[in-house]
Amino acid sequence: MEQEMRPLGAQILHMLKARGVDVIFGIPGVHNVEMYRGIEEAGITHVLARHEQGAGFMADGYARATGRPGVAYVITGPGLCNIMTPLGQAYSDSVSVLTLSSCLDETVGHRGQLHQMRDQRAAAAAVCDWSEEARDAQTAYGLIDRAFTEFKCKRARPKHIQVPIGVLGGMASAAPKRKDVSESSYGCSGADHIAREVAYQLENSQKPVFIFGGGLVTLKDDGSVPPNEVYVRDIVRRTGAAAFMTYAGRGLLAADDPLSFGTYLGRPESKRILQESDLVIAIGTELSECDLWRDELGNGGRLVRVDIDPEVLVDRHRADIAVQADGLEFLLAMLQDIPGVTAVAKWDEDEIAATKNRFRAETDAERPGIIEVCDALAEVMPEEAMIFSDMTQFAYVANEVWQMPWSGYWHHPSGFGTLGYALPASIGGAMGRRGKPTVCIAGDYGFQYTVQELGTAVEMKLPIPILLWDNHKLKEIEDCMVESQIAPNAVTALNPDFCKLAQSYGCLAVKPNSFSELQSALT
Template identity: 60%
Template sequence: MLAARGVDTIFGIPGVHNQEMYRGINEAGITHVLARHEQGAGFMADGYARATGRVGVAYVITGPGLCNIMTPMGQAYSDSVPMLVISSCLDETAATKGQLHQMKDQEGAASTVCDWSVTARHADAAYALIDRAFAEFEAGRARPKHITVPISVLQADAPSPPAPNAHVAHSVHTVRDSVIHDLANQIKAAAKPLFVFGGGCIPAKNGIRLEDPVRALLRRSGAAAFTTYAGRGLLACDDPMAFGAYLARPSSAEVFAKADLVVVFGSELSECDLWRPDLGHDCPLVRVDIDPGVLAQKIGTTTQLQADATQVVMALGAALPQITPPKWAAGEIAQTRQRWRSEVDAERSGIVPICDALRAAVPKDTMIYSDMTQFAYVAKEVWDMEQSGHWHHPTGFGTLGYATPAAIGGSVARGGKPTLTIIGDYGFQYTVQELGTAVELGLNLPIILWDNDKLQEIEDSMTRAQIAPHAVQAHNPDFCKLAQAYGANAAKPTSLLALVDAVQTAFEADKPTLIHVTPAILDD
């Protein structure tokens, strides 16, 4: 059934309780990727889904297997990733105690970190729930689902699954032509329209990519624009009307204060987007989002449009056919961006030059997976992306250890296209064991490990709060030797030129390469 719905890869770990889920995988033509930990399997499924726009599927066992994958499920929920987790469960837990992998409420526990968590008590229910999950992934906001199946049901005979449903339209929420016409007129009448493009604009479904429509809309509206971190790549790097991904800079509020119309496409404007309570605008705000829960969070909203941002951007482009002169001063935007870049460099000194060197060195279609590390916090602001949907970060839920297994899933999905990991020394050790999977698969995956030998971000935060830094220093292993013990390549460049060479060499290797980078790299 999964194969008939386009699933070609499943990430997971077999166990005595879920082994029946593995019967027939080879015959169905599905590849199974063996993770070293269920958390790794979940992040791999997440990375696969982000790379393809298709559903990432993970298999786990009862109890601890499900608990281990709940962190990736929470991350996928936060970042709107289509992930389907299928687990086994015990047939009965109320009257019988002391069973292997027993927990009090497996279904309820998983429900706290996903869209829904339900038990399929017979085969037809499992089939119906899978089709429900795929229909909802296609038609609404993508968020993880969990189906758990009792062991006796997995072991029983079952009827053949139903054929796939007819194609479901991407969104049931369409906007009337009159609404688009009115919004287009508002934009034309505005003296300083300002747009925000978020992760809800990517990845576009049905094969539609929004880079060209977004860039055309800017030219036809005369507006300036920001992207959220997730929306990077939608705007051209050299667009004079692009403020970039500096939305969270405190003084970006001053820019919004100058606007007389703000339109937000597909962004929650969450704490992790802004790091302040509001945009700073004092003008009409139009929000376009598929999720009514987002629209209910009124951040000075004047108009709410429940619709797919993709559809609205393209419809607006058609309603604004003429090129309009820019309504913002290009020189002022350039100066503002340069000031923000300098602020980033001052806050976390030394990382910006490394970002610049790497950006110039990697192929333009490189897909990057980053972790909760200072290197990524800098890069998300200063590293301009050539195309959208090519930088993935654990925003929101903010889990450590995401990047390596997620990049493995992305690399599997991309079939050899350049994929890169950026992770910190502490976060790397959360999921270091997944190096074994990357070696096993022969992935040419460069893993840039930023090692400042401590929890630097937490130390800085404690210092700002006038707390004596505590528990921020940890003994690290020899990372290069550790990688080699797994069978991976390893390098420890001592200059930016050597770093560039190490990354380019890693893309040509037949196995992953750990590239150990410390702040001392700038000394040479």
């Protein structure tokens, strides 16, 4: 039977639906209207952002919340430029975001066209894993399947595909049926042998330390606890090793684990602890500046690195043993060679507890008054709540002191560090977790980068508590200026009445005057 012919834009929508896409975030324009032809027929929900930056962050939040790729639609030129900041954030934090855009049919001989750029594809390539142009239907289908395959089998990174306006409107046959690609093992040949060797070193080390990163986090869209925590907590129990978690790995260890140093890896004293260790095993972490807040890890003994990205394995930290492998698979391989009984702790548990208390006090001294608010909120926060935070002092403190019941439920724009992330990302997360609690935490300045997305949240009827930390200024920057002996300048801006602003969008808004009122409002 002859395949039904449709304009390519419509065929792409049906292809995306067949690949599991049920939500697209974006903004239609004159150049990409063909991308919207038959979107209802394809069975896809479109979420109308108020700005392409919001659409990108929504796709990011959706991907983090569900473990499935987030998809965004934008127009030629300024639409793509506006989404490049979210794409940079997704690249930095290893998030699966696919952006599809229109592009001009010809740019060399015809200047002065609407939305024209010198090289749109190359611009997106600066913040994406790759950026390619499809000048026919089969190339478009191939690139989409390539993106989805790589999302499944490689380190997550954003991708960009652009299709000329004329090609989008041209008639095309349907995309080929999906061919299932088995999720590959990232391990190199001999990885199991190396796992046995590392397990042996663990057994014979005096003071081993694990560093668990976001590469060990698996998201579940049904709200169930991922199994990764079980294995991570088990290997600590069975080896007697101490452990740190990166911010992205928060929740992999239980808050009351006596051998956990928590997420205090960025504390200067953590270097002293790692110098005492004769074996450090870092799994699924870049050990980046935003993990350590110093130039070097500071380990005194051997360093083992396990990561799916070979680039990480040859960075400045220079591991003694570097293994390209999926972190969880490698951890499971080690567990096979480790006795299944609780080991004698190789670190003083009382000393670990005292050290964490000292770290907590340092955090409170640096940014006074925030810990008490964190504690009050954490006390009544639903255990299944997923939290999206912005670049704000409140989140910087919470990243260290707020203990999560499991991993993958607090998302922060690390690395690229973009303001305005939390609100649209929480919208994307809420779209992917309908019926489950989703929370946004933002500062007064960053909130205003994407405040217009309140309209999207109300339009989609999303019950998102937005916790706004309003200190009436860019307090972190002011503190930095003072520390650098620079007279504070350009750190105070006129704020609106945020409650009235929220109400104008149709939101409920309250300004609690006590911890109990704050807890009641959140509940």
